[in-house]
Amino acid sequence: MDMIKVSANSRTSAVAGAIAGVIREHKRAEVQAIGAGAVNQAVKALVLATSYLKNDGINVVCVPEFVDVEIMDANNENPAVRTAIRLVIEPR
Amino acid sequence: MDMIKVSANSRTSAVAGAIAGVIREHKRAEVQAIGAGAVNQAVKALVLATSYLKNDGINVVCVPEFVDVEIMDANNENPAVRTAIRLVIEPR
Numbered sequence: 001m002d003m004i005k006v007s008a009n010s011r012t013s014a015v016a017g018a019i020a021g022v023i024r025e026h027k028r029a030e031v032q033a034i035g036a037g038a039v040n041q042a043v044k045a046l047v048l049a050t051s052y053l054k055n056d057g058i059n060v061v062c063v064p065e066f067v068d069v070e071i072m073d074a075n076n077e078n079p080a081v082r083t084a085i086r087l088v089i090e091p092r
Numbered sequence: 093m094d095m096i097k098v099s100a101n102s103r104t105s106a107v108a109g110a111i112a113g114v115i116r117e118h119k120r121a122e123v124q125a126i127g128a129g130a131v132n133q134a135v136k137a138l139v140l141a142t143s144y145l146k147n148d149g150i151n152v153v154c155v156p157e158f159v160d161v162e163i164m165d166a167n168n169e170n171p172a173v174r175t176a177i178r179l180v181i182e183p184r
Contacts, residue, residue, distance in 0.1 A: 008128075035132075036100075036128045036129050036131070036132035037128050039128070039131060039132045039135055040127075040128035040131045040132060040177075043131055043135060043156050043177055044158075044177070046156055047156050047157055047158055047177070050155065050156070050157075060155075061153035061154065061155055061184070062153065062154045062155065062156065063142065063152075063153055063154065064135050064138055064139050064142070064154065065139055065142075066136075066139050085132075085135055085136070085139070092153070092184075
């Protein structure tokens with residue numbers, strides 16, 4: 001199962017569609033966001049996805065957690081550790 | 093039950109303590125945030141509160157939703173409608 005990575009510039013409807021698709025296929029989705037703008041987009045996408053899935057009779061809930069991730073610079077070098085928010089989404 | 097209102101300047105540990113206290117007392121908490129900075133603080137506080145409550149044997153999950161709220165200006169006049177994120181938090 002792939003992690004859904006969200007940035008501050010991600011379109012909420014596209015992320016929401018990805019969440020809904022992964023839940024339908026795998027019964028679990030993980031969304032990762034670093035920074036306030038990205039976390040906000042991720043949560044908005046989750047609201048939309050929750051509504052899409054409710055139409056299919058699937059009620060999902062979310063558990064957020066911190067996770068340390070390694071970020072590379074523009075040259076794919078100099079890894080730095082950042083704290084991301086991971087939203088774990090599952091049927092209730 | 094009071095709504096827990098979070099701003100971009102809220103301390104996550106204080107909000108986390110409030111969430112945990114309300115869950116222990118009422119088995120349900122609602123957290124409201126407007127704007128990316130506030131949503132980020134709310135989600136970080138929820139991660140901390142989830143960890144506090146797990147130590148008490150309480151596993152909580154979250155369902156985010158949009159809610160329209162009326163915001164007043166500095167003179168408590170000229171109400172404007174803004175879309176807030178509300179995190180509904182309950183034992184799993």
